[in-house]
Amino acid sequence: MAAYTNVYWWSADGVRLHARDYGGGDDAPTDGRPPLLCIPGLTRNARDYKAFAEAHAGEWRVIAVSLRGRGESGYAKDAMSYVPLTYMQDIEALLVDQKIDRFALVGTSLGGIVGMLLAGARGGRIAGALINDVGPEIDAAGLSRIRGYVGKGSSCPTWLHAARTVAEANRDIYPDWGLEEWLAMAKRLYRLTSAGRIVLDYDLRIAEPFRVPGAESGPDMWSALAALGDAPVLVVRGERSDILSGPVAERMIAALPDATLATVPGIGHAPTLAEPEAAGAIGAWLDKVRARH
Template identity: 50%
Template sequence: MAAHRPAHDDQDTKLTDTPRDTRETQTEPASDPGRAAPYIDRFWESDDGLQLHYRDYEGPEGSDALPALCIPGLTRNARDFESLAETLAEDRRVLVAELRGRGLSEQPRDAASYTPVTYAQDIAGLFAQEGIARAVFIGTSLGGIVTMLYALSQPEQVAGAVLNDIGPEIEQAGLDRIAGYVGQGRNYPTWMHAARALQESQGECYPDWGLDEWLAHAKRLMVMGNNGRIGFDYDSRIADAFARDDDRSEDDAPAPVSLWPGFDALSGRPVLVLRGENSDLLSPATAAKMAERWPEVALVTVPRTGHAPTLDEPQSREAIAALLQRTG
């Protein structure tokens, strides 16, 4: 067996252990549990035999608009794109992939496969299964890195891209902040406790949010396990890469990998760079260099937001709509 399926009560791992297969299932959206979901849960198989999950918002029948592929960030899942995907599906098909070890996607036995290169290979398998020739990529943080790497290997399949608060140069301060919380296996007795904990740890990223927004954020990021505790919906071993880096001496550390070739692989296509005004991962200088790289790049700064914009902000929605008009 390639997959690693932890018990629900193991708080050091992802709390879900839903049986996975390639059959279609219908679920309710987290934002409105009384309503039938506007998507179908589907699965595809990775090269190493994992069942990986994606939400399929089928869009209107006969639409000639290019499909959109949404790829979440490091600790995120398909719920992150719930609102945006439903809006975009008014005129096109939208697929929201869950990277291995997140949400309903299976966990690998070997945590060493939690790498952006592997994620890009997984996406290639999804495209092959669905017969998708070209799509518009919308990637948040790690999802944007996967987008750039995918453009290196399959440039003809990327019609355009939204890079949400990520670029070819990543600020160390942001990486240090992420390393400080990812994979710690924290869990909470109630949704209110979970929301308050997120507000305490991420309040600087979303200073204008009230309690309702924090509760909604918690329900996007977390799930309730069989033991009744609420925890993050990902395999805590995704943090191993940060631990390996911390254990290396400066002499043993690998040379930084440049993502500029991946960004340059998007040349000639419409590209939208979204940056949170207070982001500690994408600096103003790097965002400006991206915007100056070629004329097809649009840069939009989302005010009073850190890492990363939710894509529900008016500035984000308007910019994404403008990009989709250019890609078709």
């Protein structure tokens, strides 16, 4: 199990934020390669990148973020701050706090949107980008599905009940998973309260701005994507994704000079990045980032 240190920093509006830092400080790689900055999806947190960090920490410094309102990060007073632009500003504050001038981005779903916004703000500092199952245009069917469940509370008496709840909601996305995978996913999504109940580990109010049309992304995401320039880019897509369509993924690859598409067969939104097709492509992408740096 890869060791990590907890990093805390403050947002401009006074929210205490959290990230897991695998391989920082004295354990950081000595060849100057950029850290991997990992940003999770809408209802996820830093735990979502545990397996990714265990696969790459040691060779790379891996920083896994919990966005405001998730995991160990504080909840916002203003629910309307749960939008991509504010998340981007929170990450900017982390980069300043950690004195990070250059990094490689790993973003899943909402995390990929935030990453593209970071590129749009100043793309030259991004040494490479792994964009997991999201693009500048989001499929309407997927948005409708997400709006149907986000912000609805769920409480379970045991971890087994939580695993069954997660399986019922996601069986179409991961059709080959068994109890072990569902239990692991439940422990990424839920937390145990002091009262002994198992509840979703995010502020249910993140749903409030998400229900506003257009609030899920930014105003000109294709320009934000283009700001990645000639940095190595890997787009990972679930074959059955209802968020990133095949045509949009192909258009993303065509829009960038050094971009590759990896499709994970048989699953929906979003790949865990541990699938063989994703893991192999990630290894090749990291080789490019290392060589370029």
